[in-house]
């Protein structure tokens with residue numbers, strides 16, 4: 001008690017002695033008295049007038065600003081209003097910009113309609129839908145944390161989110177409208193990822209999504225770009241119900257400058273993401289409660305029944321796989337980076353096979369991790385961000401990706417300590433497909449703008465679960481085409497709904513789930529470009545070595561794969577000594593700096609040589625069977641090349 005009393009006294013005395021000092025030190029604070037008269041006013045001082053891409057907070061601004069500005073705002077709201085309009089009723093909801101929580105503000109209404117009740121009118125016409133337009137990451141964080149269950153800030157500042165029941169893509173629920181145009185242009189039938197639907201069913205699902213979105217108090221709208229090539233830039237609008245989706249697309253698409261946003265106009269393509277809401281199984285063509293529907297004629301995509309954010313980015317990638325080849329531009333499911341000397345490398349690969357990991361290289365400039373275009377002018381990234389797998393992510397092995405997980409980054413489906421908010425990247429409790437989506441400039445050596453010259457090396461990443469493909473092989477042009485069309489790899493766990501362990505698969509163009517035309521169309525373009533620009537093809541196995549998955553094998557060490565990739569980039573591997581493998585006829589180097597030589601020939605690493613031979617022949621058989629589907633196609637104008645490609649497969 002006594003000591004407490006002394007303490008209090010001491011404290012009081014101290015405050016008194018400091019009074020003089022305070023007057024000296026603290027004159028900043030005391031000189032200008034706070035303008036606010038109330039707490040509300042004080043809070044209102046916190047926020048300066050917003051940039052043009054955030055909602056205007058004060059209706060009075062409309063009257064104080066110039067007429068063209070009012071006009072521009074009106075047009076913008078009208079454009080969004082048109083996007084959200086019901087196509088079956090005469091009226092839709094009233095659109096208003098800004099957060100519904102800010103009730104004191106006079107709503108800015110897009111179009112107030114006075115109507116006579118008719119059959120087309122519904123109660124939805126009487127309500128407001130608030131539009132949260134191109135919010136900043138900070139604003140989206142607040143929205144997510146306040147309104148979306150499972151949203152938390154992690155210790156490094158990233159936003160942890162949950163995608164719900166679906167934690168990977170649903171390729172069997174991705175449908176494309178088959179109409180007069182797409183009937184002839186697209187790849188349909190066996191092997192094709194394009195599951196058909198008719199225009200009418202699309203409209204049913206579209207109306208379902210639009211009605212769902214309009215029934216909400218607020219929706220998020222992102223207006224952004226795809227493709228860093230300014231001549232072939234595509235304007236996209238994403239309308240979604242969740243701040244998580246809006247932040248994801250903010251990170252993944254190219255972010256417009258305030259000026260670009262002012263002149264955005266109408267989008268070239270629109271996504272309606274009503275992922276929390278299911279599709280109706282009584283609707284024709286629907287086989288589950290999930291449907292991702294693409295209508296190329298309407299330039300629209302509708303998402304029902306899945307909140308996995310990857311559907312949006314990969315859905316738009318499908319669109320680019322249609323639009324770009326129409327312009328003689330090749331779309332690529334590849335990562336891409338560039339050396340200090342300007343040498344560009346492409347890394348083709350199916351999901352989870354190493355595109356993001358290997359293109360993010362501290363010694364090289366990152367152009368992009370996943371989706372690119374190869375035009376007459378060189379390469380350009382389609383996106384403005386990266387989407388890295390986080391399972392077992394380590395700071396030592398992948399420092400650049402690790403450091404990119406900070407404020408602004410969306411962390412999907414990760415597990416973290418309740419109190420410290422430290423993420424446990426080894427925890428697969430929610431899914432093995434944990435992900436981080438961050439803007440590309442979070443990688444220190446990103447090349448902005450994300451474009452580069454013609455590629456010098458084309459690396460095909462095959463994650464071989466059988467463990468019989470060599471860690472690296474140098475390919476002839478015909479072999480490159482053979483392996484590009486085959487797209488042999490393993491489907492790794494988690495990236496697609498229902499996949500629990502690596503499965504051997506043939507995914508044409510290393511991205512069959514995203515292509516729209518027949519694989520040979522893309523292959524012909526790739527062959528032509530590689531020939532013209534003298535690019536070298538390589539096959540790199542990022543999968544198993546010394547045996548198969550579940551057998552005596554282990555995943556090839558990432559450090560070895562990096563050494564192999566280094567040798568490709570430096571040009572030293574081109575100069576190495578080679579020998580040819582049996583069955584697949586692949587050219588394999590005998591030595592690479594930093595990689596034990598015995599690892600380079602899979603025959604050496606298998607303890608059981610007979611088992612190796614059996615697996616090799618089994619895989620060769622699978623290749624042969626898969627390629628039967630392509631033997632009737634000609635690749636490009638050159639029938640000689642077509643013959644060479646057919647001869648470039650395994651011989652046994």
Ligand SMILES: Nc1ncnc2c1ncn2[C@@H]1O[C@H](COP(=O)(O)OP(=O)(O)O)[C@@H](O)[C@H]1O
Nearest residue numbers: 351352353354355356357389542556557558561
């Ligand atoms: N030898 C290897 N090469 C590449 N990736 C490897 C290797 N061994 C393990 N991995 C892991 O495999 C995953 C590859 O995923 P990622 O690079 O995101 O693939 P993608 O971008 O093609 O979808 C990463 O988690 C990476 O750490």
Ligand SMILES: C=C(OP(=O)(O)O)C(=O)O
Nearest residue numbers: 169310350351352387495
């Ligand atoms: C996001 C995906 O792809 P990737 O692993 O290639 O980034 C995906 O397949 O859902």
Ligand SMILES: [Ca+2]
Nearest residue numbers: 333350351370
């Ligand atoms: Ca990908």
Ligand SMILES: [Mn+2]
Nearest residue numbers: 355356370387
């Ligand atoms: Mn990736």
